[in-house]
Amino acid sequence: MNLILQKSVIKSQQSPINITGSKSESNRLLLLQALYPEIRIRNLSNSDDTVFMAKALSSHSNSIDVHHAGTAMRFLTAYFAVQENRTVTITGSERMKERPIQILVDALNQLGANVSYLENPGFPPLQIEGQKLTKNQVTIKAGVSSQYISALLLIGSKLENGLHVTLDGEITSIPYIKMTLQLLNQIGVETSFEKNLIQIKPLKELKERELTVESDWSSASYFYSLIALSTIETEISLTSYKMDSLQGDSVLAEIYKQFGVSTSFHENRITLKKVAGINSSVEIKLDLVNAPDIAQTIAVSCFGLGIACHLTGLHTLKIKETDRLVALKTELEKLGATVIITEDNLQLKATSTIKKDIAIDTYNDHRMAMAFAPLALKTDLVIHDAGVVSKSYPSFWNDLKATGIRLSE
Numbered sequence: 001m002n003l004i005l006q007k008s009v010i011k012s013q014q015s016p017i018n019i020t021g022s023k024s025e026s027n028r029l030l031l032l033q034a035l036y037p038e039i040r041i042r043n044l045s046n047s048d049d050t051v052f053m054a055k056a057l058s059s060h061s062n063s064i065d066v067h068h069a070g071t072a073m074r075f076l077t078a079y080f081a082v083q084e085n086r087t088v089t090i091t092g093s094e095r096m097k098e099r100p101i102q103i104l105v106d107a108l109n110q111l112g113a114n115v116s117y118l119e120n121p122g123f124p125p126l127q128i129e130g131q132k133l134t135k136n137q138v139t140i141k142a143g144v145s146s147q148y149i150s151a152l153l154l155i156g157s158k159l160e161n162g163l164h165v166t167l168d169g170e171i172t173s174i175p176y177i178k179m180t181l182q183l184l185n186q187i188g189v190e191t192s193f194e195k196n197l198i199q200i201k202p203l204k205e206l207k208e209r210e211l212t213v214e215s216d217w218s219s220a221s222y223f224y225s226l227i228a229l230s231t232i233e234t235e236i237s238l239t240s241y242k243m244d245s246l247q248g249d250s251v252l253a254e255i256y257k258q259f260g261v262s263t264s265f266h267e268n269r270i271t272l273k274k275v276a277g278i279n280s281s282v283e284i285k286l287d288l289v290n291a292p293d294i295a296q297t298i299a300v301s302c303f304g305l306g307i308a309c310h311l312t313g314l315h316t317l318k319i320k321e322t323d324r325l326v327a328l329k330t331e332l333e334k335l336g337a338t339v340i341i342t343e344d345n346l347q348l349k350a351t352s353t354i355k356k357d358i359a360i361d362t363y364n365d366h367r368m369a370m371a372f373a374p375l376a377l378k379t380d381l382v383i384h385d386a387g388v389v390s391k392s393y394p395s396f397w398n399d400l401k402a403t404g405i406r407l408s409e
């Protein structure tokens with residue numbers, strides 16, 4: 001499905017937009033619930049990634065397919081590695097077969113697991129023969145994806161002697177590791193994270209408890225961009241958010257102050273409001289090593305505002321749903337931008353004009369579709385394969401329409 005977005009203005013909002021639960025929190029809690037059935041989860045994400053995670057955990061089949069869901073692939077690899085007397089194969093989309101997993105497989109095998117490759121060494125699909133893991137100490141490279149580390153931590157408290165993980169090298173996406181530890185703490189698991197050592201104490205069982213997933217902050221980013229790009233004074237409210245978020249992408253509230261957007265918290269909702277103009281001669285400089293999923297949103301906001309930016313800490317973008325650095329450069333340049341990329345950063349020059357009627361390719365990447373959509377406040381554009389948004393935010397287009405963006409097939 002391709003969508004045509006006509007140049008629009010934001011209309012005054014009637015009711016808050018209810019954004020689905022964080023897929024990161026949801027997929028962690030689903031795995032923990034499989035290990036500790038006493039857990040009840042509220043506000044679970046309705047994203048494809050969470051649907052595939054839930055389906056895999058409830059399946060009795062020996063063949064699991066997680067499609068594009070990176071967290072599901074990594075977390076389930078660890079989960080099935082400790083399911084004694086069960087052998088499964090786990091695969092995903094063509095892109096998933098290009099997303100590296102060797103660092104996690106090596107770490108699990110060091111602990112006594114039996115995980116092997118079915119096609120290309122280092123990549124899914126995998127065959128996993130579930131075992132009781134005999135060791136409890138492991139060293140893992142920390143600079144490629146934090147999901148490998150979270151995967152180990154999530155099974156740690158079910159190992160007889162808990163788990164000691166030593167992180168080797170620079171640590172990427174730290175807030176996601178902290179989210180994992182905080183959720184473990186919330187169910188009663190004792191953890192510590194000092195310097196490069198993470199320790200997880202064993203916990204056999206727990207009492208019934210209910211956990212509520214906060215709505216997804218990465219999904220909120222597209223509304224921050226919309227408010228930043230709006231030329232009329234306007235506001236948008238989103239639910240259900242809290243100030244002490246577990247999600248690193250909540251840094252958006254701070255970052256978008258630079259774009260003139262304020263965030264106020266009231267009960268469980270945030271209200272985003274345009275409160276100031278921006279100085280178009282500034283260059284926005286941001287290190288996004290802790291918040292890689294909002295890089296596309298920020299780059300497109302800067303382009304739409306005609307301001308330059310230099311975004312660093314982006315080395316993980318190359319192994320996500322697509323090579324996001326190349327995809328951003330290609331699509332922004334179609335619209336008239338000048339973009340320079342390296343292995344880990346992106347520089348956008350200030351551009352005052354935006355080309356009209358450009359069709360944006362999305363490369364099976366939900367965030368390409370959603371990040372470019374707010375440009376409809378500036379120009380007419382087309383989004384190719386717009387259904388990709390369901391990976392994290394199935395109702396995105398309906399919610400965008402409710403803000404006043406005119407769209408049709």
Ligand SMILES: O=C(O)C1=C[C@@H](OP(=O)(O)O)[C@@H](O)[C@H](O)C1
Nearest residue numbers: 024071145146147173176293316
């Ligand atoms: O643990 C998680 O839930 C995630 C971690 C991040 O991945 P990396 O650690 O690979 O950067 C992030 O990009 C992804 O969307 C979700």
Ligand SMILES: C=C(OP(=O)(O)O)C(=O)O
Nearest residue numbers: 068069070071293320321
């Ligand atoms: C990178 C992402 O997801 P994953 O790695 O879990 O596929 C994302 O949602 O932006």
